Amino acid sequence: MTSRDGFQWTSETGLVQGVPSIGVISPPSNIAGVGPWDIIVVGSGYAGLTATRDLCLAGHKVLLVEARDRIGGRSWSSNIGDYPFEMGGTWVHWGQPHVWREISRYQMREELEASFDFSRGVNHFQLRTNEGESIMNHDEEDTLLAAALGKFVDVDGSMGRKIIPYAHDAFHVPEARQYDTKSAADRLKEIATSLTPNERTALESFVLLCSCGTLETTSFFEFLHWWALCGYSYQGCMDALISYKFKGGQSSFAIKFFKEALATGNLSYSFNSPVQSISDQGGNVTLTTRDGNQYTGSRLVSTIPLNVLNTVSFNPPLDFQRASAANTGHVNQCVKVHAEISNKDMRSWTGISYPFNKLTYAIGDGTTPAGNTHIVCFGGFHNHIQPEENINATKEAVQSMAPGNMDVKRLVFHNWSKDEFAKGAWFFSPPNLLSTSLDALRSRHGNVLFANSDWAVGWRSFIDGAIEEGTRAAFTVTEELRGSSKSRSRL
Numbered sequence: 032m033t034s035r036d037g038f039q040w041t042s043e044t045g046l047v048q049g050v051p052s053i054g055v056i057s058p059p060s061n062i063a064g065v066g067p068w069d070i071i072v073v074g075s076g077y078a079g080l081t082a083t084r085d086l087c088l089a090g091h092k093v094l095l096v097e098a099r100d101r102i103g104g105r106s107w108s109s110n111i112g113d114y115p116f117e118m119g120g121t122w123v124h125w126g127q128p129h130v131w132r133e134i135s136r137y138q139m140r141e142e143l144e145a146s147f148d149f150s151r152g153v154n155h156f157q158l159r160t161n162e163g164e165s166i167m168n169h170d171e172e173d174t175l176l177a178a179a180l181g182k183f184v185d186v187d188g189s190m191g192r193k194i195i196p197y198a199h200d201a202f203h204v205p206e207a208r209q210y211d212t213k214s215a216a217d218r219l220k221e222i223a224t225s226l227t228p229n230e231r232t233a234l235e236s237f238v239l240l241c242s243c244g245t246l247e248t249t250s251f252f253e254f255l256h257w258w259a260l261c262g263y264s265y266q267g268c269m270d271a272l273i274s275y276k277f278k279g280g281q282s283s284f285a286i287k288f289f290k291e292a293l294a295t296g297n298l299s300y301s302f303n304s305p306v307q308s309i310s311d312q313g314g315n316v317t318l319t320t321r322d323g324n325q326y327t328g329s330r331l332v333s334t335i336p337l338n339v340l341n342t343v344s345f346n347p348p349l350d351f352q353r354a355s356a357a358n359t360g361h362v363n364q365c366v367k368v369h370a371e372i373s374n375k376d377m378r379s380w381t382g383i384s385y386p387f388n389k390l391t392y393a394i395g396d397g398t399t400p401a402g403n404t405h406i407v408c409f410g411g412f413h414n415h416i417q418p419e420e421n422i423n424a425t426k427e428a429v430q431s432m433a434p435g436n437m438d439v440k441r442l443v444f445h446n447w448s449k450d451e452f453a454k455g456a457w458f459f460s461p462p463n464l465l466s467t468s469l470d471a472l473r474s475r476h477g478n479v480l481f482a483n484s485d486w487a488v489g490w491r492s493f494i495d496g497a498i499e500e501g502t503r504a505a506f507t508v509t510e511e512l513r514g515s516s517k518s519r520s521r522l
């Protein structure tokens with residue numbers, strides 16, 4: 032099946048909107064009858080899929096309502112020519128507890144593969160800056176980035192361990208809050224004289240790879256939080272953030288949740304159904320879709336992401352803190368572009384081209400069935416591009432990562448910035464958002480519970496955080512509907 036989402040370009044086809052995915056659900060609805068349902072879940076990303084599955088397994092009648100034609104939300108893959116291109120969330124790691132539990136549960140441990148393969152080919156790191164170019168081996172790449180990052184995060188003489196000793200309780204030490212008032216740019220000013228020019232370039236591009244905002248809009252605290260999650264080391268970051276992916280693509284994982292929920296017989300669903308409003312009448316919650324359908328349940332789990340929460344009308348209105356956090360939003364406007372290139376030797380290539388280029392960081396990520404190298408490239412808001420608006424400029428940005436070595440055969444991407452149901456990529460906080468609003472984002476609103484990776488406490492911004500949140504919502508609702516606990520004011 033082909034999703035409306037995503038784009039593909041080849042010289043033969045030109046730019047085509049919509050790419051195939053096993054995550055497309057057909058027929059788009061199985062609703063029989065008018066309900067009411069025990070629980071309505073809005074959104075079928077990993078938070079919504081986890082909540083839906085767990086609630087169905089607990090015996091509740093669940094209605095899943097999704098705006099798109101597919102499951103997966105910000106994590107989905109497109110199989111093109113029998114090769115999976117990851118359009119959003121990709122890499123997972125056994126150090127991520129919630130996602131790893133699911134990978135084990137679905138017996139998919141052996142379905143992971145490594146992105147990096149330095150066994151053959153050019154086997155180098157290419158650093159391109161405004162001043163010139165350096166070619167390094169991968170050990171030198173690691174040494175450069177580890178040294179630069181070490182200077183950046185070492186706020187306490189312990190590489191951040193004293194400030195964030197518990198990564199899943201990041202404000203445990205009260206002093207941690209002061210780092211949320213700082214941006215990455217503020218922190219860079221403090222350490223500027225200690226950095227070599229190459230360290231500065233590598234550091235800025237790595238931080239921007241994480242936030243995909245600007246240095247000014249990147250919360251230094253949130254970077255420290257990522258660092259703590261990754262075990263306070265550059266190697267830990269590489270392992271957890273960009274190393275292990277599903278051989279079959281993310282949609283091969285997401286579909287397991289959906290099918291398990293469906294097999295219970297408790298799941299009704301409606302895709303292609305953007306929600307317009309949610310009204311909590313005290314006894315139950317009524318949802319109205321843009322095309323006027325109304326559905327009622329005793330609880331509703333909203334997994335609508337932060338950057339689009341204010342596009343849905345709530346009655347009673349959302350509290351001030353949550354609404355203003357939604358208006359502020361997160362800053363990640365990642366541009367992720369896959370390029371299939373003819374040079375086989377580039378499989379072992381990695382590169383940074385910054386700040387002049389529209390794409391900043393890229394790696395060899397696989398070999399396609401045609402024997403071409405698959406390169407995955409990342410850019411961000413600091414030098415933004417809308418790929419489908421200018422394919423030539425996008426190709427030039429890919430080529431500029433390694434001039435002479437990027438003969439582009441195919442481009443594949445999803446423009447998350449223009450996606451009306453995400454308005455951005457993974458959550459990355461601007462300064463002062465988390466320290467003021469995390470608790471409000473996590474709180475419930477009467478019979479409406481909010482679950483999304485954007486306000487997870489652990490691997491916030493990651494698939495793991497989405498599963499953490501879906502689990503939390505389903506557990507809370509199940510407890511309540513069993514009458515085994517009082518309604519909680521805060522999940």
Ligand code: FAD
Pocket residue numbers: 073074075076077078079096097098099102103104105106118119120121122123272304305306307334335336339343365367447452453455456457458482483484485492493494495496497
């Ligand atoms: P979402 O996936 O956003 O799900 C929310 C759902 O709600 C969506 O399906 C959306 O369509 C639906 N929705 C929104 N509005 C409405 C409405 N009005 N009516 C009905 N439905 C609505 N994470 C990793 O762990 N590893 C990675 O390598 C990684 N890389 C990433 C790369 C990119 C480019 C992106 C975009 C994300 C990446 N992430 C990564 C992050 C990860 O994808 C997300 O954190 C996670 O998928 C979020 O899941 P979620 O269920 O919380 O939210």
